[in-house]
Amino acid sequence: MLKKLSLAVLLSLFAFTNNSNAKSNFQLTGTIREAKAKGINLWIYKNFLASNPDLIVGALNNGNYKFKSAIDQPVFAVLEYNNSRLKFFLEPGDSINMSFTDDGQHSGTEITGRGSENNFFLNNFESTFQKDFIDSLWTARMMNGSVDAFENELFKSRKSMDDYIGVNVVIHPVSTAFKDYLRNLITFRYWSMLLAYPVVRANSDPKILTVEPLPDVMLQNITEVTLNNPDALLCDPYKAFLNFYVIYYTSAANGFKKFNDYSTAADRKLAFAKAHLLGQVFDIWLAQFCIDEKEHVSPFMLRTMVNTLKTTDKYNNYYPYISSICSARMQMKDEKKKPEPTVEKVKESNSDKDELGLKDLNGKSFSLSELKGKVVYIDFWASWCGPCRQMMPFSKQLHENLTEKQKKQITFLYISIDANEDAWKKAITDLGLEGMMLISPGNWTSKVCTYFQINSIPRYMIMDKKGNIVDFNAKRPAELSLLDDLTKLIDQ
DSSP states (O other): OOOOOOGGGOOOOOOOOOTTSOOEEEEEEEEEETOOOSEEEEEEOSSSOTTSOEEEEEEOBTTEEEEEEEESSOEEEEEEETTEEEEEEEOTTOEEEEEEESSSSOTTOEEEEETHHHHHHHHHHHHHTTGGGOHHHHHHHHHHSOHHHHHHHHHHHHHHHHHHHHHHHHHSOOOHHHHHHHHHHHHHHHHHHHHHHHHHHHHTOTTOOBOOOOOHHHHTTGGGSOSSOGGGTTSHHHHHHHHHHHHHHHHHHTTTBOOSSHHHHHHHHHHHHHHHOOHHHHHHHHHHHHHHHTTTSOHHHHHHHHHHHHHHOTTOSSHHHHHHHHHHHHTSOOOOOOOOOOOOOSOOGGGHHHHHOOEETTSOBOOGGGGTTSEEEEEEEOTTOHHHHHHHHHHHHHHHTSOHHHHTTEEEEEEEOOSOHHHHHHHHHHHTOOSEEEEOOSGGGSHHHHHHTOOSSSEEEEEOTTSOEEETTOOOTTOTTHHHHHHHTTTO
16 A cells, blocks of 8 residues: 655655754554565654655564654654665654565555554555656646646646545544645645746746746735745645745846856845745755755855854754765865856836837827936836726825825836727826826737736836836835835935
8 A cells, every 4th residue: 555655756854853842752663574685774854854864774573673763743754675665754653563565566565553544645645646746747837838827737736636635634534734734735836836937947048038927916825825834844845835935036036137147146045035034944945055056156155055054053953964065165266256248138228218118198208217316116007907906096095105205206107008098098087096107008019018028917116216127026005015115215
């Protein structure tokens, strides 16, 4: 009833050595009938790093084996015997007995004891949804399909797993911790793969200089996911989610433009992660980040990353291991920085009249460069866009919350993508909009959509007084903190 598993199937698995948590032993015993090998090992992933598990070397006595170890929270472990890898979900106090015949098929497998139901369910779940967790299949879908088609397949996969669990947890008395693991597995698998879509596509070709933003509608529920969730660290997709979350939103902060070198990208990602990830979650992210990037970033940047981990890793769960595997690279001398290749600017504010096709209410062409000297909050909308119209009262309220002095320094710019100019003008009147009104006609084929790579509205951006777009995905008018974002730019 158990299946062979490769160690490669295991991603990062983690448990912290926190002295405040009481530890309890788990026990794994059994018999291997007709055993052909004498050795048997158990790898325990107590620190969530696939490359650094604890190893218990065991032995077979007349085919019998026994392992015992103290843990303070659920962990994954892999029983290694004769080229077979058998994965277990283990909780403190579990006492599992598993026996099978050494015939290559593990025939006659029997598993009993506390924790056995969790592992029966785990085996059946992984067997049923094996293809749903093959990354190469999803990568092919990313590269060959639209984001809508990809998200649709991702949603169907998530729903089928949700339905399977809903039916089967009633039949099998699995533990609460195991149910939580399954829920996290499904939830974070969905979000990690969705955030991976634009990142994987952008990184597929060095000639691609930008990352295509996901449609706002696809990300509107991401706020319902707990970003800092130590209880989810046991779950592989959660750590993948952290990785792609940092990459995607660091890219967003850079205007969805790719960085020119690995070290600059790493520096920005580290800064973003420090600002958004906390405690244990930050430590596991940074430990894996060091592993992934140690051969790409400069020795100086790697030293910065590892030294940051040294400061934050209070229980030395990661720093000793990470510093040892990064030691050789960190000791290398930094090469003199070569001149970075010149990348053609994507936004040229002094020549954007033709690029953006903007016209005012009188039909006169307009350039964003004409607004230099003011902070500009740009609202991309259309008369036919319901969510856009819903935000307009908040935009009006935001404007009213400014002082008279601030109103002279902050411009509210509304850029419509309507194809019908009469509908655009009527909507302005009906909604009682106040501010500067421009149009770049053509709906999704409008020049402004092409130029700024806009694929969903409403969309908001902020331009500073120098004429630079400083936030390509600004907050919506309904968010109270937006006012601070705007007023801070006045004195810069």
